[in-house]
Amino acid sequence: MRRAPAPLALLPLALTACGCGGGGEDAPLTVSAAASLQGALTACAGDARLQFAGSDELAAQVRQGAPVDVLVAANTRIPEELAAEGELEPPVAFASNQLVLAVPAGSEIAGLDDLRESGLRLVIGAEGVPVGDYTRAVLDRLPQEQGAAILANVRSEEPDVKGVVGKLAQGAADAGFVYATDVEAAGDDLRAIRLPAELEPVATYGAGVVSDSEHRGDAEAFVDGLVDGRCHDALIAAGFGEP
Numbered sequence: 274m275r276r277a278p279a280p281l282a283l284l285p286l287a288l289t290a291c292g293c294g295g296g297g298e299d300a301p302l303t304v305s306a307a308a309s310l311q312g313a314l315t316a317c318a319g320d321a322r323l324q325f326a327g328s329d330e331l332a333a334q335v336r337q338g339a340p341v342d343v344l345v346a347a348n349t350r351i352p353e354e355l356a357a358e359g360e361l362e363p364p365v366a367f368a369s370n371q372l373v374l375a376v377p378a379g380s381e382i383a384g385l386d387d388l389r390e391s392g393l394r395l396v397i398g399a400e401g402v403p404v405g406d407y408t409r410a411v412l413d414r415l416p417q418e419q420g421a422a423i424l425a426n427v428r429s430e431e432p433d434v435k436g437v438v439g440k441l442a443q444g445a446a447d448a449g450f451v452y453a454t455d456v457e458a459a460g461d462d463l464r465a466i467r468l469p470a471e472l473e474p475v476a477t478y479g480a481g482v483v484s485d486s487e488h489r490g491d492a493e494a495f496v497d498g499l500v501d502g503r504c505h506d507a508l509i510a511a512g513f514g515e516p
Contacts, residue, residue: 302491303340305331307347307403307478308433309370309452310508314345317507321495327402327433335360335483342486343495347403347434347452349479356481364481366516367499368508371453372407372474374466375441382448384466385415389422396437396446399430404437407474408450414472438463452476454512477516 302321306314311325324331328346332355335341344361346352352364376382388395398405412420428446431437438455440446442462456465467473480499482492498504509515 302342302488302495304343304345304495305334305339305341306343306345307331308435309347309404309455310345310478311435312458313454313507313511313513314504316511317498317504318495321491325433325435327399329401329403330432338485341483342488342492343480343482345478345480345499347476347478348406349477351403352479352481360484361481362484364479365496365500366477366479367496367505368478369514369516370476370478370512371467371514372404372411372450372476373453373456373468374448375438375451375456375459375463376448376466377441377444378461378464380447380464382466385419385423385468385472388426388448389419390426393426394428394445394447395423395426396429396431396440396449397427398434398437398450399432402431402433403476404434404451405430407476410474411450411468411472457512478513 304318304321304323306323306325307328308325314323328348328351331344332346332351335344335355344352344355349364349366352361355361356363374385397408400406400409412423429440431440434451434455437449437451438459441449442459453465456463480496482489482496486492
């Protein structure tokens with residue numbers, strides 16, 4: 274059983290009225306999506322109501338009964354867990370992304386070895402957030418001493434990837450782990466450093482219709498559009514890959 278709907282105050286602040294052609298003005302389709310998807314989905318979504326945050330936070334709101342029709346996450350684990358709990362219809366994988374090391378455009382940082390330097394300010398995603406989990410998977414594959422030295426330079430753990438990008442853009446951090454699409458969206462402000470192939474994780478995105486959705490047809494159409502449709506095209510244009 275789903276619990277009573279969560280108060281609207283719990284919904285993410287990054288809210289924009291757009292959509293994918295579903296829902297009318299009185300009852301728009303509500304899509305909760307990972308923060309890294311904001312640019313692409315805002316460009317393709319039409320009149321649905323989009324809200325963006327870390328995937329773990331959005332999943333928590335679905336579990337609390339928030340009025341959401343579609344959950345779009347930056348990994349497949351979270352949608353699969355929600356489906357196993359009966360909160361989500363069987364999810365689909367619809368896109369992929371690359372985790373990269375991001376630095377300000379003029380930075381002299383050249384790779385992971387430089388992240389061990391004393392005084393370096395590193396920002397990463399919090400544990401449980403997909404970008405944070407992908408980051409920890411990379412660091413766990415490094416020699417223990419190197420990984421520990423890098424973690425010792427972490428100054429902030431952000432609730433979503435936009436928080437990491439924000440710290441870099443503000444000059445509050447020297448480096449951070451984000452998705453390749455986030456660096457591309459930042460224009461000339463940031464530079465991406467690709468991770469070694471043996472360390473590089475593949476970030477696969479998953480989406481599904483919330484089981485209690487009152488707009489099931491529109492919700493299914495939105496998910497279909499992520500796989501093959503206008504939103505899929507917008508994702509590819511933004512630099513995302515096939516799943």
